[in-house]
Amino acid sequence: MKKTVVALAVMGFGITGVYAQDMVVKIGNVAPLTGTISHLGKDNENGARLAIEEANARGVTLGGKKVKFELIGEDDQADPRTGTTVAQRLVDAGVKAVVGHLNSGTTIPASRIYDQGGVPMISPSATNPKLTQQGYKGVFRTIANDVQQGSVLGKFMVSELGAKKIAIIDDRTAYGQGLADETDKAAKASGAQIVAREFTNDKATDFNAILTKIRAANPDVIFFGGMDAQAGPMMRQVKQLGITAKFVTGDGGCSPEMIKLAGDAISSNVYCSMAGVPLDKMPGGVDFRERYKKRFNADVQIYSPYAFDAANAFITAMQKADSAEPAKYLPELKKVNFPGVTGTVAFDDKGDIKEGAVTLYQFKNGDWAAM
């Protein structure tokens, strides 16, 4: 990792034509940009890109030199093997920091490569608790993990929604299963009964069979651990089967996409949770959506604010350390504490987000309203 900055600047020169005295700092971003969740992957990349472009516009100086941040986006296809390959590519390319990956399944094997290569990484969306328990020094995340989110959700369903009988569905991904299991535990601990535990997959569109089975168990609340692309159609089928139970999902379903996909089937009976605080509660978060929309001509999906915060955490730490060298800025990254768009960004000693606040939203007047 002692590639000289000059060499990088020369490489950058050929492609981007920056002034020779500018120092180029490469930041990597990895997410699935092809495949079924590529819309979320692109969203992550856009979030990191926005942070970097804003920093460049602001002008950042490190060690007396003007710095130009450059984002290198890679596609891991949500596949663990490809994840390690692109991780190695980024290390080779001399990136100083990595925002990614999206899925826990790709982030965990990739984190080993980053650790070996001495590149710190912040995942904006991998929620598997194990990620930060591997003992690697440079692994962080800006999103609450499954345990943090699941326990809030479980309690919420019992105490706020008054659920006595709960049905739980998960999509058999590392994310969905992890969240559903933690929610299951928390709900049981709060005194509710799990009347049905059903499963689907992340490519399914038809949930009639499991929903019919759930209907027979007559739950007060249905919880779904999975993504919006399944939650949307699932909502429609809930309505078509005449199920009146309340519907709760985690951050995977807490998107504008979910509202769009559920169509007229979504009602004020639908709740979801998001890590962090609502965007409009944070300074700088208020117009995040507009800035994003203006730049990319697309709506914020789910994790781009977290990717935005992750990239800014790196930039802040680098500024504090006055260096883009991982060895120098890593101690600052551990101490970082600033208001991001999703809440206060500060990490605990393992690398999880310290605050770990989880906000619950209810569907109201065509949008998610924080409760």
Next chain:
Amino acid sequence: MNELVAAVPWLGKRNPMAARWLLIILAIAAPFIAMQFGRSWVRILDFALLYMMLALGLNLVVGFAGLLDLGYIAFYAVGAYTFAFLASPHFGIHLPFWMVLPLGAAFAAVAGIMLGFPVLRLRGDYLAIVTLGFGEIIRIFMLNLNYPVNITNGPQGINMIDPIVLFGWDLSRNLQVTEEISIHSLYLYYYLFLACVIGSIIFIQRLQISRVGRAWAAMRDDELAAKAIGINTRNMKLLAFSLGATFGGVAGCLFGAFQGFVSPESFSLMESIAVLTMVVFGGMGNIAGAIVGAFVLALLPEILRDVAIPLQQTLFGKVILDPEVLRMLLLSLAMILMMLLRPAGLIPARARYAHPENLHRGGAAK
């Protein structure tokens, strides 16, 4: 080896000896050449070698014995999970590599026979769909066997798998030769995998010209005739499935140890299709074809990652398509064009033991 030698362009036919040495030198020097472009290319080469093993194994089943298998990746999964079970903190068992590898191979072989028995009567596309189903069944079990008893840890996968340790020598650490010189772990894995691939090639080469190989060729070309001349097609089919599976199992063990993490996502249907594509792309029914197919298709997507942006900049002066989109576009076009231009693959199987012309489709021809 001879097939590979003959496949070397220009030199192969004129001076086989020189071509042979060229290949050997290339195989040994490959990681050092790759290193010039970055360490990731050494990693890609490592994976390419694993794919070669898979392609060689699948080629036994599809190319030699003529049994279309769309669920081959299941054996890879069996191998990888065997290693993960027996050498990771998941169950707290840490058996050494040399004990786990044969076990992984054996379990995969048993899985191969388990698949083989019910499908003995099936042919062609019926066989294809049942093997596809078998692959999915294995994957779904891996995905769901965390409940009621946690065996596979479900979708979360198994992490912190032990690295390969040979005679007290940990391959995941860089080898310190002297104070200054150290050999990176990726090279060590490369040579281990290379040794496995070479071993497989030698084994398969001997097998191909053996009684079994000839029986397979006969069975593939005409099952009825093969039966009539006294070949026990049932045993031959089971042997093909289990031997093919063994290669998958070994590759899976190596994969699990190399990656340090296994989860069901790595064993999807698309991976089965990818390996089959390598075999057909390279040229079915011959060793060189499987090797070259795996090599080209493992490297091509990675090369496309690098050329996607510069290519557009020189052609159009700006980036029109995202690199990942262009990569998929070029990859799919390459698959289609390749099959149109060389339907028998990059290196068509040569006569004597392989008769691709007899594999023509359509009942009309028979």
Next chain:
Amino acid sequence: METLIQQILNGLVIGSVYALIALGYTMVYGILGLINFAHGDVLMVGALTALQTMLFLMGFAPGMSPVVMLTIALAVAIPVCMMIGFTMERLAYRRLRNAPRLAPLITAIGMSFLLQTVAMIIWGRNYHTFPQLISTTPMQPIEGVFVTPVQLTIIGVSALIMIGLMLLVNKTRIGRAMRATAENHRVASLMGVDTNAVIAFTFVIGAALAAVAGVMFASNYGIAHYGMGFMPGLKAFTAAVLGGIGNLGGAMLGGITLGLVESLGAGYIEHLTFGFLNSSYQDIFAFIILGLVLIFKPTGLLGERVSDRA
């Protein structure tokens, strides 16, 4: 009791969707022996083209009646898919007719990737909401059993299309040519059948069916996406094999059987295995049934009835 009826109904609906897609698969397979892996992706193009047309119409003439709008959308989507089907056959599959067995399969997989990538470029990565022009308001024919008009439409459409295809294959001149070609290309061409034209025709019909299936699929679930074709395509292929590939009635029967197995499997597998297996194993259930059927009847439920092949 109403749960059982509901599950059977669920199975019938999803089964009809599978059947609709499987009919296209089986047509092409019957005549060429080719597993057209790209069939599911033609379905996706059909759905997305129809979506594009509807969005255009909604902006252009907002007050248009849903039935007219759906008809126009289909009228655009079907020819587009037919063109894709024709182009695929003409440019790729025709050249491979005498190639080694697996070459067309790999080409088809390449086609599938190509269609997905192009669709991703045109329509982006996001999931789209598909306007549900046929009502999805549930009705209750029996107390506690819910069914929506769009579901009834799907069952009706697949039955009608199957009958239509049967008539086409068995009663018309072109149908006879198709049967002859399926039986033996060379002899058929000796008898004066323009086999190239017949095969192209089959592909075009198959693609048109995919377009209809795509619109029905998207209408039922209310979503469309560039990767939506793969899974239903795979399931439909399974259904076609289950019924006896190349056999139109078999495709229908296979589709419905698969739908019922999936839905009843997901609903009752937990009781049947005393809580050991659960709904996450529903796909396994489907594949095991497939395996069992094929072990006892290696050519599917109805078999490859050559005389009926199209």
